[in-house]
Structures are given as structure tokens and as C-alpha cells.
Amino acid sequence: MSALNIKKGSTSHSAYDLRDSHSQVEESHTLAIIVENEPGVLARVIGLFSGRGYNIDSLTVAEVDHTGHRSRITIVTSGTPAVIDQIEAQLGRIVSVYEVHDLTAEGPAVQRELALFKVAGKGDARIEALRLAEIFRANVVDSTLESFIFEMTGTPEKIDAFADLMRPLGLREIARTGVAALSRGA
Amino acid sequence: MTKQMTGARMVVQALKDQGVDVVFGYPGGAVLPIYDEIFQQNDIRHILVRHEQGAVHMAEGYARSTGKPGVVLVTSGPGATNAVTGLVDALMDSIPLVVLSGQVPTFMIGTDGFQEADTVGITRPCTKHNWLVKDTAKLSETIHQAFHVATSGRPGPVLIDIPKDVQFATATYTPMEKTRLQHYQPRTKGDPEAILRLVEMMETAERPILYTGGGVVNSGPAASALLRDLVAETDFPITSTLMGLGSYPASGKNWLGMLGMHGLYEANLAMHGCDLMINIGARFDDRITGRVKDFSPHSRKAHIDIDPSSINKVIRVDVPIVGDVTEVLREVLRLWKERGARTNKAGLEKWWKQIAEWRAVDCLAFKNSDKTIKPQYALQRLEALTKGMDRYITTEVGQHQMWAAQFLGFEDPNRWMTSGGLGTMGYGLPASIGVQVAHPEALVINVAGEASWLMNMQEMGTAMQFRAPVKQFILNNERLGMVRQWQELLHGERYSHSWSESLPDFVKLAEAFGCKGIKCSDPRDLDDAIMEMIRYDGPVIFDCLVEKHENCFPMIPSGKPHNEMLLGEADTQGVIGAKGAVLV
Ligand SMILES: Cc1ncc(C[n+]2csc(CCOP(=O)(O)OP(=O)(O)O)c2C)c(N)n1
Numbered sequence: 001m002s003a004l005n006i007k008k009g010s011t012s013h014s015a016y017d018l019r020d021s022h023s024q025v026e027e028s029h030t031l032a033i034i035v036e037n038e039p040g041v042l043a044r045v046i047g048l049f050s051g052r053g054y055n056i057d058s059l060t061v062a063e064v065d066h067t068g069h070r071s072r073i074t075i076v077t078s079g080t081p082a083v084i085d086q087i088e089a090q091l092g093r094i095v096s097v098y099e100v101h102d103l104t105a106e107g108p109a110v111q112r113e114l115a116l117f118k119v120a121g122k123g124d125a126r127i128e129a130l131r132l133a134e135i136f137r138a139n140v141v142d143s144t145l146e147s148f149i150f151e152m153t154g155t156p157e158k159i160d161a162f163a164d165l166m167r168p169l170g171l172r173e174i175a176r177t178g179v180a181a182l183s184r185g186a
Numbered sequence: 187m188t189k190q191m192t193g194a195r196m197v198v199q200a201l202k203d204q205g206v207d208v209v210f211g212y213p214g215g216a217v218l219p220i221y222d223e224i225f226q227q228n229d230i231r232h233i234l235v236r237h238e239q240g241a242v243h244m245a246e247g248y249a250r251s252t253g254k255p256g257v258v259l260v261t262s263g264p265g266a267t268n269a270v271t272g273l274v275d276a277l278m279d280s281i282p283l284v285v286l287s288g289q290v291p292t293f294m295i296g297t298d299g300f301q302e303a304d305t306v307g308i309t310r311p312c313t314k315h316n317w318l319v320k321d322t323a324k325l326s327e328t329i330h331q332a333f334h335v336a337t338s339g340r341p342g343p344v345l346i347d348i349p350k351d352v353q354f355a356t357a358t359y360t361p362m363e364k365t366r367l368q369h370y371q372p373r374t375k376g377d378p379e380a381i382l383r384l385v386e387m388m389e390t391a392e393r394p395i396l397y398t399g400g401g402v403v404n405s406g407p408a409a410s411a412l413l414r415d416l417v418a419e420t421d422f423p424i425t426s427t428l429m430g431l432g433s434y435p436a437s438g439k440n441w442l443g444m445l446g447m448h449g450l451y452e453a454n455l456a457m458h459g460c461d462l463m464i465n466i467g468a469r470f471d472d473r474i475t476g477r478v479k480d481f482s483p484h485s486r487k488a489h490i491d492i493d494p495s496s497i498n499k500v501i502r503v504d505v506p507i508v509g510d511v512t513e514v515l516r517e518v519l520r521l522w523k524e525r526g527a528r529t530n531k532a533g534l535e536k537w538w539k540q541i542a543e544w545r546a547v548d549c550l551a552f553k554n555s556d557k558t559i560k561p562q563y564a565l566q567r568l569e570a571l572t573k574g575m576d577r578y579i580t581t582e583v584g585q586h587q588m589w590a591a592q593f594l595g596f597e598d599p600n601r602w603m604t605s606g607g608l609g610t611m612g613y614g615l616p617a618s619i620g621v622q623v624a625h626p627e628a629l630v631i632n633v634a635g636e637a638s639w640l641m642n643m644q645e646m647g648t649a650m651q652f653r654a655p656v657k658q659f660i661l662n663n664e665r666l667g668m669v670r671q672w673q674e675l676l677h678g679e680r681y682s683h684s685w686s687e688s689l690p691d692f693v694k695l696a697e698a699f700g701c702k703g704i705k706c707s708d709p710r711d712l713d714d715a716i717m718e719m720i721r722y723d724g725p726v727i728f729d730c731l732v733e734k735h736e737n738c739f740p741m742i743p744s745g746k747p748h749n750e751m752l753l754g755e756a757d758t759q760g761v762i763g764a765k766g767a768v769l770v
């Protein structure tokens with residue numbers, strides 16, 4: 001699909017779109033952007049967001065096709081439906097962008113984020129942290145007598161929930177990758 | 187056949203292959219190898235400017251008056267940063283440009299080398315696309331891609347940054363035919379279902395209006411021809427933005443004149459009162475819409491634009507059509523005729539009656555004087571005395587620009603070059619040189635304000651050197667007139683720094699450049715003076731001393747809807763609320 005060739009039905013640029021684009025309610029949308037893997041391409045995408053005043057709640061980027069020089073940028077953004085449509089159209093205009101998908105609008109999608117948590121503590125707090133980690137299926141990837149590093153993969157909400165539980169138990173640092181997402185089905 | 191050559195030679199070869207006949211530029215250390223190649227050939231003419239901003243505006247004038255991309259060559263660092271204003275100007279007005287900049291050698295990039303600037307970083311948001319070429323083997327292909335990107339889809343400026351070592355190194359030249367144009371193939375054909383919906387609306391609309399913009403000009407002469415057909419066949423009224431003037435002839439009977447902040451009463455009221463608005467290659471700019479909430483409240487709207495991001499950006503439309511104006515209009519006309527070429531005759535007749543009443547207001551009327559030259563009168567005379575000539579007009583930015591748009595008539599596209607989106611003072615003089623270079627025999631006039639004109643007046647040297655007989659028609663009100671007008675209306679007549687003091691003697695200035703200077707302050711001498719300017723075989727600086735406190739009307743104050751327009755001095759008391767004052 002060419003960058004400016006908008007798939008019918010997938011965005012509000014179709015005259016027959018049924019979404020209520022007049023709504024003033026802010027929505028969170030996950031966008032997958034397939035770009036040419038070239039120097040500066042991330043700056044183009046980020047510059048668009050800052051230059052036009054759009055939000056970036058999370059961003060991940062990595063090469064996904066080495067021979068085809070393609071990278072995939074996943075951005076979680078928020079805005080009214082009209083703003084989300086503008087973001088999509090503006091992204092589509094960037095010459096190094098091949099495809100833009102609004103995973104939130106296009107149907108169910110799987111979202112995953114990886115996070116590392118450093119939790120320091122002794123005694124009961126340490127035991128409680130380990131117990132909760134098991135419930136959340138977090139792995140221990142580093143341990144000392146006074147600290148753990150937990151590794152967890154999940155939805156951003158699950159990671160938020162785990163962080164909330166760890167905070168009173170000695171949470172020192174969190175590193176999160178940002179969201180990676182794929183639409184469900186073939 | 188594979189050809190080995192240096193990067194510098196590749197640049198010149200690629201430009202030749204792209205059919206480039208002129209480059210506007212300024213040399214420096216980082217482009218010396220390219221200048222050396224330019225020296226050794228005769229196919230491409232190089233116009234040596236006096237400031238890189240001038241080079242970009244000249245290229246814009248060239249591009250807008252020919253439909254071909256303009257080409258610029260500048261050195262690294264200050265050469266590139268001086269070009270930035272021109273790049274943004276071209277981006278805002280969708281002008282195809284290819285700008286080549288020199289860069290420090292690749293091994294010095296990032297070391298704060300002499301005349302190093304992060305040119306691709308600085309110009310990323312100022313261009314449609316840009317490239318830093320680090321490998322000579324990719325240089326020629328990149329240049330060919332650059333021309334493709336600049337000219338296809340919604341046109342715009344592109345920049346290629348070329349480090350000096352890349353210019354010296356040797357590699358294989360990739361010809362145009364072998365260049366991969368990647369995925370960048372914007373869609374040009376409109377959605378047939380949407381076109382059908384538009385045609386159905388055209389058949390029944392009682393109060394339709396065609397609202398056209400620069401996209402019609404950019405789409406090429408065929409778009410203007412189709413537009414004229416469409417108007418002739420449907421009898422719909424037509425208005426245009428500043429950027430689209432000339433795509434429909436000013437003498438055409440359905441012409442309502444320009445719309446927008448200083449647009450005509452009939453055009454703005456027709457936009458406000460219509461029941462079907464057909465936007466063709468315009469973008470609902472804030473100079474056009476006024477207060478968005480009250481913009482044309484009772485109409486259904488269709489929008490034809492090649493850029494999907496223009497659609498629903500400012501105004502939500504009912505029928506969006508992404509495509510090239512030429513292709514879409516052709517389809518619209520074909521389908522509308524095939525279905526019987528129907529319009530709502532009774533509705534249209536009433537609509538035209540209403541428009542006639544608005545026209546009768548004669549919104550451009552002004553109080554003339556036999557003592558001082560009114561700027562409007564000066565433009566009326568310029569229009570009368572140059573009508574029918576092979577004429578091109580450029581402008582600077584300010585009141586004179588708006589008066590020029592109101593009082594000069596354009597019969598064809600590509601004849602009117604003005605800085606619309608960015609409103610760049612200093613655009614008109616260099617742009618006029620670019621136009622003249624492309625059309626050596628034509629009459630090229632820059633309608634200027636004295637303040638704007640001073641911003642790039644050094645380019646008179648370029649006009650002299652390259653024998654570009656451009657006419658600088660300066661409406662000298664000794665004021666930053668447009669600023670003064672806003673201060674009068676919005677800031678209690680406190681004229682903070684809005685007058686032009688210590689102005690040069692323009693006639694002596696002309697003599698200093700070696701061209702002709704004319705000064706005129708008496709309305710009775712004006713016709714002769716204008717004729718003298720037209721007849722003079724060479725550049726002229728015309729100092730036309732006009733009324734100093736004239737205001738430009740009609741005016742839709744910031745933050746007001748179309749139907750709250752000011753027609754003249756009497757309407758101006760306390761008009762702009764505090765809310766409007768924060769808008770520009
Ligand atoms: C580069 C630049 N700086 C500032 C402005 C703001 N501005 C708009 S019109 C204007 C006054 C222009 O004066 P002049 O060229 O004499 O034209 P007039 O309005 O008097 O006809 C100014 C300062 C601008 N448009 N461009």
C-alpha cells in the first residue's frame with residue numbers, strides 16, 4: 001500500500017465512515033507506522049508530533065525487515081477522533097512512511113510491553129514482593145541479598161498495576177520499553 | 187552504459203537530465219567542486235544572487251510562473267541557514283523546489299567544523315523531504331528522487347545536503363530511467379463514489395459556490411481549463427483564495443473576486459450563505475474561514491485536495507475527495523454531463539439575484555483624491571495601462587499586496603506570484619527576478635511596499651547583472667501599513683514602530699544600482715510615470731508616494747465570521763473584541 005493511498009474504511013477519510021468524528025472526547029489510540037529505516041526517520045515522526053502539538057504517550061521503534069530496510073514505530077497517542085485522523089493523515093504525508101495503521105480503530109490488537117523493576121528491601125517486604133511477582137508471573141532476573149530485579153511482560157495496565165503494588169515494598173527504578181502491538185488474526 | 191564521474195559532475199549531469207535550464211545560487215567553500223563543474227559547461231545558466239534568501243524566492247518565482255521546479259544551490263552553514271525562510275515559504279505555498287546545499291566533508295560532520303550546520307536537522311520541518319547524501323554512489327539517484335518528490339502529489343521544496351568529499355569522490359552515475367521512485371506515488375484519482383455524491387449535490391443545490399485555491403494552479407493548465415468548463419456549463423458562481431487567482435479569469439461573468447480577510451463582500455457573503463460549497467484545491471486557511479464555528483453554517487461541503495491531511499484539518503466536510511484537481515474535475519464533469527447536465531435552475535436564478543445585490547454594494551469603492559495618490563487608484567491605473575500585455579505580477583507583503591489582489595485582474599494562472607501562507611516580506615523583488623529569468627520578454631512588475639522592498643533590495647544588483655528588466659512598483663506610504671492598520675483597529679491607535687523612517691531616496695538608489703528611478707506623488711502625473719516605467723528597457727525602481735493612512739477594506743476582523751465584515755472607515759469603531767486581538 002502506498003503511503004498516501006488510504007485504505008477504504010480504515011480511516012475517516014472515507015465518506016462512509018461511521019465513527020463519530022465530531023466527538024470531543026479524547027481517546028487513546030495505538031498507531032503502527034512502517035517506515036524506511038534511514039537516518040532521521042524517527043526525528044521526522046517525533047518532530048511531527050511536537051511541531052503540531054500532538055501527544056506521545058509511548059513510543060517504540062526497531063528494524064523489523066533488514067533486507068527491506070523497514071522499521072516499525074509503535075506510538076500510543078491520545079486525542080479527539082478528529083485529531084487522531086489528522087495525526088494519521090500527517091504521518092501518511094511523510095515521504096519515508098510506507099504505512100500507517102490505527103490498530104485501535106482497525107479491530108482487536110494485542111499490546112505488550114516489557115518492564116524491569118528494581119525493588120530493594122529486607123524481611124517481610126522482600127518476601128511479599130517475591131510473592132506478588134509470582135502472582136504476576138514476573139521473573140527474577142537479578143537478585144542480591146537486598147534487592148531483586150523483576151522482569152515482566154504484559155499490557156501497560158498490568159505493568160502499571162504491578163508498579164503500584166511494588167511502590168510501598170521498596171520500588172527503586174522502573175525501565176519500560178513502551179508498547180509493541182499487532183492486530184489480531186491473519 | 188555505465189558512466190563514472192565525480193559527485194560534483196553528477197550534480198550537473200542530473201540537473202541537465204532533469205531538464206533544468208537555470209540555477210539560482212551563491213558559492214562558498216563547501217560547494218566549490220560543483221561550481222567548478224558549472225564553470226565548465228553551458229547548458230545550465232547560473233544566476234548569482236546577493237543573498238541566499240533571494241535565491242530561494244527567485245526559484246519560487248521561476249517555479250510558480252512556469253510550473254517547473256525551481257533549483258537553488260547554496261553553500262554549507264550560513265548559506266543553508268539563509269535559505270530557510272524561502273524553504274518555509276515554498277512549503278506553505280506548495281511550490282516545487284530542489285535546493286542543493288554543500289556540507290562539510292563526512293569525516294568532519296559533528297565536529298563543529300567551519301561553516302558546519304545541521305542542515306538536514308534545521309530544514310526537516312521546513313521541507314517536504316530532505317536527504318544527507320554520504321555516498322557518491324547514491325547521489326545521482328537521490329537527486330532524481332528529489333525532483334520526483336518535489337513535483338508529485340502536493341508539490342513542495344526538498345533539500346539535498348552534499349558533503350564536500352562526496353562531491354570529489356567518483357562513482358557510477360544512475361540515470362533518471364533507472365532511478366527507483368520508491369513507494370512515493372501519491373494518489374491522484376478521486377474516489378468514484380464520492381464524486382457521484384458531489385455530482386448529485388450539484389444537481390440539486392440552490393446556492394452553490396466554487397471555492398478554488400492554489401491547488402488548481404499547481405495541478406497545471408488543464409485544471410484551469412476544466413474549471414472554466416465547469417463554470418461555463420453549470421453557471422455556478424466562483425471565488426478564489428489569494429493563491430488561486432487567475433485560474434478562472436477575472437473578466438469571467440461568474441467571477442465574484444477573491445474571498446477571505448480582505449476579500450470581496452459578494453465572495454464572502456456567498457461563502458457564508460451558500461448551501462453547497464465545492465472547495466477545489468484550497469485548504470480552509472484561517473484567512474479564509476474567519477471564526478471557524480460560524481463558517482458557512484448552512485452548507486454541505488465537498489473538498490477536492492491531493493493532500494489527505496488537508497481534508498477535515500480545519501473544517502469538517504461532507505464529501506472529501508482525495509485526488510489531483512485535473513483528474514477529479516474531469517471525472518466530475520464527465521459524470522455530471524452523462525447524468526444529463528442538470529442544475530437547479532430556479533434556485534440558481536434566485537441565488538444570482540442575491541449575489542447581484544451584494545455586488546451592488548461596490549465594496550472596493552474608495553474616496554479618491556486629486557491631491558494625493560490613493561494606493562487603490564495607483565493600482566487601478568497600473569491595471570488599466572498594462573491590461574492585455576504579457577504581464578506577470580509579484581508582490582511583497584502588506585496592504586499593497588491585498589490591494590493588488592483586489593484591483594489587478596488575472597486572466598490566466600501562473601501570472602500572480604505572492605507569498606500567501608507565510609506572508610514573507612522581501613519575497614516580491616527576488617520572485618520578480620525569477621519570473622523575468624523564465625520569461626525574458628514579458629513585463630514583470632513587483633507591486634511592493636517600501637518596508638518589504640528594503641528587506642531584499644540587494645537583489646537589484648542581481649537584476650542589473652543578469653539584465654532582468656523587472657519593474658519595482660513601490661506603493662510608498664512611509665508606513666508598515668498593514669501593521670499600522672491593525673494598531674489603529676486593535677491597539678488604540680498607538681503606532682508602535684510601524685512607520686518607515688530614514689528611508690533611502692529611491693531614485694538615487696536606482697541610480698546607484700545603475701537602473702532607472704522614477705518618483706511620482708501627483709495623481710495627474712501617474713499615467714505618464716507608469717508608461718515611462720513600462721517603456722524603459724531595464725529595471726526600474728518606481729517610488730509611488732501614496733496616501734499614508736489609507737486602510738485596506740473590506741476587512742473581516744480576526745475572530746469574526748464572514749457576515750461581520752467591515753466595509754469602510756465608518757465601520758471600524760471598537761470592532762475587534764479582546765478575543766480577536768490575540769489572533770493574528
Ligand atoms: C519578514 C516579515 N516580518 C514582519 C512581517 C509582519 N508584517 C506584515 S505586513 C508588514 C508591513 C509591511 O509594510 P510595507 O511593506 O511598507 O507594506 P504596506 O502594508 O505599507 O503596504 C509587516 C511588518 C512580515 N509579514 N514578514
Ligand SMILES: [Mg+2]
Nearest residue numbers: 635636665667
Ligand atoms: Mg508601506
